[in-house]
Amino acid sequence: MLSNINRILIPGGYLAAAVWATPDKVPIFALAINTVRHETHAPAPPPGTPGLFSLSDENQLKNSLVKVGFKEVHAEHLNTVVEFDSAEDYTLFQQSIAAPVIAMLANETKSRQEEIWSAVTEAARKYSDDSGHVKLSNETICVVGRK
Numbered sequence: 001m002l003s004n005i006n007r008i009l010i011p012g013g014y015l016a017a018a019v020w021a022t023p024d025k026v027p028i029f030a031l032a033i034n035t036v037r038h039e040t041h042a043p044a045p046p047p048g049t050p051g052l053f054s055l056s057d058e059n060q061l062k063n064s065l066v067k068v069g070f071k072e073v074h075a076e077h078l079n080t081v082v083e084f085d086s087a088e089d090y091t092l093f094q095q096s097i098a099a100p101v102i103a104m105l106a107n108e109t110k111s112r113q114e115e116i117w118s119a120v121t122e123a124a125r126k127y128s129d130d131s132g133h134v135k136l137s138n139e140t141i142c143v144v145g146r147k
Contacts, residue, residue, distance in 0.1 A: 003068040009147040015070060019055040021077065021139035026053070027127065028082050028136045032094040035123045036104050039116045051100065058141050070145030077139055084134040087124040091117055 005015055023030035029052055037044065045051065055061050058075050065073045084090040094101060095117065105113050127134045 002064055002070075006069045006147055011147060013147045014144055015065070015147075016142070016144045018078075018140045018142045019061065020052055021058075021141055022056045023053050025139035028138050029098070031123055031127075031136070032091075032098055032101050032120050033104075035120045036101050036116055039119050040104055040108065042104050056141070058143075061141065061143055065143065065145040070147065073143065073145040075141055075143045078142055080138045080140055082136050082138060084124075084136075086132050087121045087128060087134050090124040090134050090136075091121045094120060 002015075009015065020026045020029070023033070036042070048054075058077075062073045062075055084093065105116060108116065124134050127136055129135060
């Protein structure tokens with residue numbers, strides 16, 4: 001895919017991308033995934049499995065760009081804080097967007113799913129401030145390369 005991007009860029013054109021850092025630095029997604037994995041005793045996916053964090057190794061990402069011909073490859077880490085009004089709102093957000101989490105819950109009974117979602121809410125509560133707002137600080141890797 002990167003080679004195709006490099007191929008279609010005009011000479012001197014740039015590729016810029018933002019990807020998530022490692023799961024331990026991206027609680028907006030890792031918190032729910034890890035809680036559900038723990039509750040369902042699901043194994044971690046094997047290394048190299050496509051997903052939210054498959055480009056989280058900065059050196060590998062930069063080397064991949066260089067390998068297909070990009071030059072002046074540079075990466076920066078940026079922090080993104082996402083806030084929810086409550087731990088319950090965090091869980092509702094996850095229920096509406098988190099396909100990997102929903103897939104892990106597919107074989108659970110309705111009552112067990114509710115218990116697991118409650119566990120997700122409780123895990124999110126650990127990030128609450130005094131007003132009950134949940135603030136999650138997440139790291140992104142922004143990478144740029146020139147053709």
